[in-house]
Structures are given as C-alpha cells and as structure tokens.
Amino acid sequence: xxxxxxxxxxxxxxxxxxxxxxxxxxxxxxxxxxxxxxxxxxxxxxxxxxxxxxxxxxxxxxxxxxxxxxxxxxxxxxxxxxxxxxxxxxxxxxxxxxxxxxxxxxxxxxxxxxxxxxxxxxxxxxxxxxxxxxxxxxxxxxxxxxxxxxxxxxxxxxxxxxxxxxxxxxxxxxxxxxxxxxxxxxxxxxxxxxxxxxxxxxxxxxxxxxxxxxxxxxxxxxxxxxxxxxxxxxxxxxxxxxxxxxxxxxxxxxxxxxxxxxxxxxxxxxxxxxxxxxxxxxxxxxxxxxxxxxxxxxxxxxxxxxxxxxxxxxxxxxxxxxxxxxxxxxxxxxxxxxxxxxxxxxxxxxxxxxxxxxxxxxxxxxxxxxxxxxxxxxxxxxxxxxxxxxxxxxxxxxxxxxxxxxxxxxxxxxxxxxxxxxxxxxxxxxxxxxxxxxxxxxxxxxxxxxxxxxxxxxxxxxxxxxxxxxxxxxxxxxxxxxxxxxxxxxxxxxxxxxxxxxxxxxxxxxxxxxxxxxxxxxxxxxxxxxxxxxxxxxxxxxxxxxxxxxxxxxxxxxxxxxxxxxxxxxxxxxxxxxxxxxxxxxxxxxxxxxxxxxxxxxxxxxxxxxxxxxxxxxxxxxxxxxxxxxxxxxxxxxxxxxxxxxxxxxxxxxxxxxxxxxxxxxxxxxxxxxxxxxxxxxxxxxxxxxxxxxxxxxxxxxxxxxxxxxxx
Numbered sequence: 001x002x003x004x005x006x007x008x009x010x011x012x013x014x015x016x017x018x019x020x021x022x023x024x025x026x027x028x029x030x031x032x033x034x035x036x037x038x039x040x041x042x043x044x045x046x047x048x049x050x051x052x053x054x055x056x057x058x059x060x061x062x063x064x065x066x067x068x069x070x071x072x073x074x075x076x077x078x079x080x081x082x083x084x085x086x087x088x089x090x091x092x093x094x095x096x097x098x099x100x101x102x103x104x105x106x107x108x109x110x111x112x113x114x115x116x117x118x119x120x121x122x123x124x125x126x127x128x129x130x131x132x133x134x135x136x137x138x139x140x141x142x143x144x145x146x147x148x149x150x151x152x153x154x155x156x157x158x159x160x161x162x163x164x165x166x167x168x169x170x171x172x173x174x175x176x177x178x179x180x181x182x183x184x185x186x187x188x189x190x191x192x193x194x195x196x197x198x199x200x201x202x203x204x205x206x207x208x209x210x211x212x213x214x215x216x217x218x219x220x221x222x223x224x225x226x227x228x229x230x231x232x233x234x235x236x237x238x239x240x241x242x243x244x245x246x247x248x249x250x251x252x253x254x255x256x257x258x259x260x261x262x263x264x265x266x267x268x269x270x271x272x273x274x275x276x277x278x279x280x281x282x283x284x285x286x287x288x289x290x291x292x293x294x295x296x297x298x299x300x301x302x303x304x305x306x307x308x309x310x311x312x313x314x315x316x317x318x319x320x321x322x323x324x325x326x327x328x329x330x331x332x333x334x335x336x337x338x339x340x341x342x343x344x345x346x347x348x349x350x351x352x353x354x355x356x357x358x359x360x361x362x363x364x365x366x367x368x369x370x371x372x373x374x375x376x377x378x379x380x381x382x383x384x385x386x387x388x389x390x391x392x393x394x395x396x397x398x399x400x401x402x403x404x405x406x407x408x409x410x411x412x413x414x415x416x417x418x419x420x421x422x423x424x425x426x427x428x429x430x431x432x433x434x435x436x437x438x439x440x441x442x443x444x445x446x447x448x449x450x451x452x453x454x455x456x457x458x459x460x461x462x463x464x465x466x467x468x469x470x471x472x473x474x475x476x477x478x479x480x481x482x483x484x485x486x487x488x489x490x491x492x493x494x495x496x497x498x499x500x501x502x503x504x505x506x507x508x509x510x511x512x513x514x515x516x517x518x519x520x521x522x523x524x525x526x527x528x529x530x531x532x533x534x535x536x537x538x539x540x541x542x543x544x545x546x547x548x549x550x551x552x553x554x555x556x557x558x559x560x561x562x563x564x565x566x567x568x569x570x571x572x573x574x575x576x577x578x579x580x581x582x583x584x585x586x587x588x589x590x591x592x593x594x595x596x597x598x599x600x601x602x603x604x605x606x607x608x609x610x611x612x613x614x615x616x617x618x619x620x621x622x623x624x625x626x627x628x629x630x631x632x633x634x635x636x637x638x639x640x641x642x643x644x645x646x647x648x649x650x651x652x653x654x655x656x657x658x659x660x661x662x663x664x665x666x667x668x669x670x671x672x673x674x675x676x677x678x679x680x681x682x683x684x685x686x687x688x689x690x691x692x693x694x695x696x697x698x699x700x701x702x703x704x705x706x707x708x709x710x711x712x
Contacts, residue, residue, distance in 0.1 A: 454466060494644065
C-alpha cells in the first residue's frame with residue numbers, strides 16, 4: 001500500500017494496475033477540496049513516473065459513496081466572481097491532467113457520484129458502475145444556483161450528445177446507474193460484489209491497447225440534431241424554452257449552463273472551458289445561489305436533527321399499520337413500502353374501501369416500475385408487503401400505526417381507543433391530522449406518551465415534507481421513532497409545536513383566505529394564480545386549493561377560526577363551492593375543470609357561486625403584496641409563539657410544504673431581506689384599508705424597533 005502522509009488517496013499494484021482508493025478521513029463522504037486536489041495531482045504524478053504501473057483503477061473507500069462532489073464549505077467562502085472563476089479553472093486544470101494522463105484510467109463507481117465526482121469520472125477513460133440503488137449519478141449543480149464548473153458542461157455533451165446532456169444538466173437530474181448506463185455515461189453495469197474485479201480487468205485491457213467502441217444511444221433524428229450546427233441550434237432553442245417555462249427566469253443557473261454547453265460545442269473545448277469558468281464565477285456570488293446553498297445546508301442538518309435534546313434511539317419499524325384507506329392513507333402505505341420497504345397492513349370500515357386503498361397504494365409501486373426506478377423482481381417483492389382487511393388483524397405486530405381517517409376529533413379518538421386494544425403496548429400511534437392538536441386526540445388515551453402527530457402532505461408520494469408533532473405528554477422515543485421513519489420514507493422532517501394548524505396550515509390559511517377576499521373583490525382566478533407563479537410559487541393559491549380539496553380547506557379554516565378568531569374568518573365564497581360539490585381535482589371540478597387527470601380552464605360558472613364577476617380588482621403589485629405580507633405576518637407571529645424551533649425549520653417547512661419560492665430563501669429569510677420596518681409600514685397601510693387581519697404582529701414590531709432579524 002502506497003500513500004503520502006495524511007493523503008486521502010492510497011494505492012497498491014495488482015498485475016500492473018495501480019488500484020487507487022480515495023477515502024477522506026473523518027468525513028462520511030468523499031469531497032473534492034483544495035487539499036484533495038493537491039493529493040490527486042501528487043498521486044497521479046507518482047503513478048505517471050512509476051514504470052511498473054501500466055494502468056489505473058480508481059475506487060472509493062466509502063461504503064455507499066463514490067465522490068459526493070466539491071466541498072461546499074470552501075465554495076461559500078468565495079466573495080468575488082473572480083475568486084469563483086479561479087476555483088473553477090483550477091478544477092478544470094486538475095481534471096484536464098487526469099484526462100491527458102499517460103496511462104489509461106478506469107473508475108469503479110459505487111454510491112453517490114455527483115457534481116465534481118461525475119466530472120472526475122468523465123475525465124477518466126472507462127466507467128464501471130454498480131447496479132445498486134445507492135449508486136446515483138448526476139450533475140445537480142443548478143440546484144445550488146451554479147453550473148458544473150470542472151468540465152461537466154463540456155465532457156458530458158461530447159459523450160452522450162447535447163440533448164441528453166442538457167436534459168440532465170439543466171434540471172440538475174440525478175439518475176440511477178441503470179439509466180446512466182442506458183444513456184452512455186457508464187460503460188459497464190455490474191453487481192457490487194464484482195465491481196473491483198471488472199474495473200481492474202478493464203484497466204488491464206486498456207493497458208494492452210484495447211479501446212471501447214461507444215455508440216451514442218438514441219434515435220436517428222436525435223443523432224442528426226446533435227451532429228450538425230443547425231440541428232444543435234434547434235436543440236438549444238427548445239431547451240431554452242423549457243427552462244424559461246419551468247423557472248420563469250427566476251433561476252439564472254440553467255440558462256448559464258445552456259450557454260456553457262452551447263459555447264463549447266460551437267467554439268471548441270478550450271473556449272468552452274473558459275466560458276464555463278466565467279459563468280460559474282458569475283453565478284457563485286449571486287443572491288439566488290446563496291439562498292439555495294443555505295437551503296442545502298439546512299436540509300443536510302435536518303437529516304441529523306431529531307428535534308429534541310439528547311434524542312434516544314428510535315424504534316426499528318419493520319411493520320406499519322395504516323388506518324384509513326383513502327387518498328392519504330393509501331399514499332402513506334404505498335410510499336412506506338416503496339421507500340422504506342416495510343410490511344404494511346391497511347384497515348378501513350369495509351372491504352370495498354380496503355380494496356380501493358390497496359389498488360391506490362399499488363399504483364405508487366406500478367409508477368416506480370414504469371419509470372424504471374425498480375425492477376420487475378423488486379416490484380413483485382414489494383407488492384407482497386402490502387395487505388389489508390376491515391378488521392385489525394395483523395396490527396398486533398406493528399411497531400408504528402398511522403391513522404389517516406376523517407379530520408374529525410371524535411373519529412380520531414375512537415380509532416386511537418381501538419388501536420390501544422389491538423396493537424402492542426409499545427406501538428407508537430401517529431395521527432395524520434392537518435390541524436387538530438395532538439393533545440386533544442390523546443385525551444383519555446391509555447398511553448398518551450406514545451401518541452404523536454405525523455402530518456404528511458398531498459400527494460404523499462411526491463411532497464417532501466413531514467411535520468412531526470409531539471404533545472406535552474409525548475415521550476422522546478416516540479418522537480425519534482416518528483422522525484426516523486419519516487426519513488426512511490424519503491421525507492424532510494421538522495418537529496413543530498402542538499398547536500392548531502401546526503406550522504404549515506397556520507401560515508398557509510391566511511394566504512388562501514386572502515385569495516378568497518381578492519376573488520370577492522373581482523380579481524380573476526387566473527390572474528391571482530399567474531401573479532403568484534411569477535412571484536415564484538410552483539402553483540397559485542387557487543390551483544393549490546383545488547389540489548388540496550375545498551372540503552379539506554373548509555375544515556382547516558374552521559379549526560383555525562375557532563382557535564385564533566376573526567383574522568382567520570372563512571371567506572363565504574368558498575362555502576358555496578363546497579355545497580355545490582366543486583371540491584377540486586379529486587371531484588373532477590373545482591375552480592378549474594379537470595379531465596383525464598389534467599387541469600383545464602377556469603369554469604365561468606364558478607363566479608356565480610362566488611357571487612362576484614372579474615372586474616380587475618386591485619393592482620397586480622397590491623395583489624402580490626397582500627398575499628405575501630399576510631403570510632409573512634402570520635409566520636412571524638407563529639415563530640414568536642415557538643411553533644417552530646428555529647427560523648431554519650420554518651423556512652424549510654414552507655419551501656417543502658407549500659412551495660414558498662426557494663430562491664427567496666423561505667418566508668422568514670425573505671422577511672429579513674425586506675426588513676421588518678418596511679413590512680410593518682405596509683401592513684399598517686393595508687390594515688387601515690382592509691381591516692385588522694393585516695395588523696402587524698408584535699414580533700415584527702419588535703424587530704422593526706430594534707432593527708433585528710430572524711437570522712442574526
């Protein structure tokens with residue numbers, strides 16, 4: 001074994017092949033830092049001068065990670081575009097030396113191969129990947145507001161073609177190894193047990209003069225588009241159109257990445273690398289990138305945070321009970337099987353409902369099979385984990401039971417009493433309530449210390465947030481069990497205070513209510529949605545209400561009105577919609593029409609039910625201001641009441657829970673950017689005109705007086 005003192009890289013000679021292992025000591029994953037770059041250059045310099053080395057086989061020493069990318073800690077220290085451009089150019093120079101190395105290099109990839117990790121692999125001559133689900137390959141840099149800056153915008157298009165490369169780079173996609181193999185990023189796909197042997201054998205073949213024959217996958221039309229300047233211009237134009245439709249121009253990184261790819265393909269590798277570094281430098285110091293990096297750090301920290309001091313070990317959940325086989329219950333069941341691989345038992349009042357829930361849960365697994373996220377064998381194995389009945393048979397084996405029945409306190413209490421009889425004495429009972437305080441559900445429980453809230457968001461398979469709500473009597477092991485299982489389901493979990501509406505519905509209800517006020521004042525449905533999408537939300541508030549369901553929204557606002565008084569008073573316009581059966585997407589009609597699962601246009605008949613016709617209403621700037629400021633005001637008030645533990649939790653919750661624009665950092669960070677004094681002044685003006693629901697809260701008044709911020 002050969003290594004330099006303190007080096008992250010070691011190597012040994014096997015039949016003329018230097019088997020290099022990258023293992024960054026004291027870190028859970030391998031990262032490319034300035035120190036690691038120097039180690040790499042020194043290692044390859046030594047290998048180049050060693051006559052006994054005929055080829056190189058490169059591996060990670062981490063069990064489930066290849067190279068996770070560049071060291072973000074170094075990246076955030078950059079203060080100028082020139083510094084960032086220099087960092088990019090240095091990375092390019094290092095990988096250029098790897099690409100021009102005098103001896104062939106094969107890499108064996110197992111685990112995360114992302115960002116700079118994939119850029120390193122692209123600079124090597126041959127890539128072998130394990131077919132394990134943990135092997136994820138991609139260039140996710142645009143998700144941090146930057147672009148692949150170490151040659152990724154140049155090497156990937158030359159390997160797999162402009163169309164396929166842009167599809168990956170512009171969306172920051174991360175693919176499983178099987179997909180990377182199909183598109184041509186990976187040369188061989190093997191079982192993890194033989195990854196090293198196959199990679200070393202490939203290195204030996206390369207040393208003997210063998211060269212892989214690569215045929216770019218795809219159609220003849222694709223080859224024609226990629227293969228000539230006119231065709232590529234069509235590709236660039238289509239890509240730009242798609243980016244603008246998706247980002248509305250709020251995120252500069254995808255367009256910059258498109259420019260870097262196009263510049264390199266049209267002007268050559270050298271010019272392409274130069275332009276890539278320049279654009280990287282410009283992006284790295286933008287406010288958008290800083291906000292997205294802050295979100296990255298926050299979500300990374302939340303993966304280790306159980307929300308309570310000195311958290312005890314969670315219970316290992318192997319069997320899950322789900323009570324309620326409706327839309328939410330089936331979504332929880334299907335996602336738990338797909339993501340956590342647990343045995344799931346569903347229960348509802350009668351067998352037809354159970355059968356419908358089982359079919360809906362299975363559809364989640366069917367969708368993963370269609371998208372090739374799982375194999376047919378895995379699909380068959382996972383389906384076998386799903387069962388159900390109209391009784392509680394099988395619930396005596398569950399470590400965790402999640403209740404997803406109607407949002408009625410008496411119904412939830414009844415289910416809890418039944419579970420305490422049917423389940424084990426140590427089974428954790430979680431309610432998927434969206435508004436009802438957990439301590440009310442747990443009143444009269446035999447084991448209130450095991451009762452907790454787990455509020456999932458709809459649709460469960462796609463929405464990334466989970467609110468975990470302990471009551472004052474919930475024991476710490478129940479909290480850690482709920483948080484840990486939520487993470488196994490692929491969710492970002494925030495622990496919030498037991499209060500009506502918790503965090504998300506607490507700040508979302510005024511936003512939705514204000515949209516109702518605007519409708520009554522004559523603003524068109526499409527106008528409200530359009531303005532908030534342009535502001536940065538993925539959908540507008542009216543579309544969101546259709547997605548949630550107007551009957552659900554009516555129940556939520558009723559609970560909030562009872563708890564907090566007149567500022568949460570429901571808008572009468574929404575009640576007429578519910579009475580008419582216009583419940584949203586699930587009913588096939590709401591504010592919009594729905595056919596074949598797709599949203600159509602606004603139904604003009606809706607305005608009769610609202611009791612108002614579009615007449616323009618307030619100016620667009622005031623529409624946005626009213627919807628935004630009522631949300632910021634309630635968020636500040638809720639923080640003052642300790643509903644979330646930290647501003648970080650509040651912002652991540654709002655971004656992942658209802659789509660607050662990530663490039664604005666979340667409602668609390670955005671409030672800091674606007675300044676409390678400005679927000680208080682505008683709220684006072686709005687309160688004079690529209691009433692006390694806009695009265696600024698004490699927290700904002702205090703911040704304005706002291707010039708304070710949520711993030712010091």
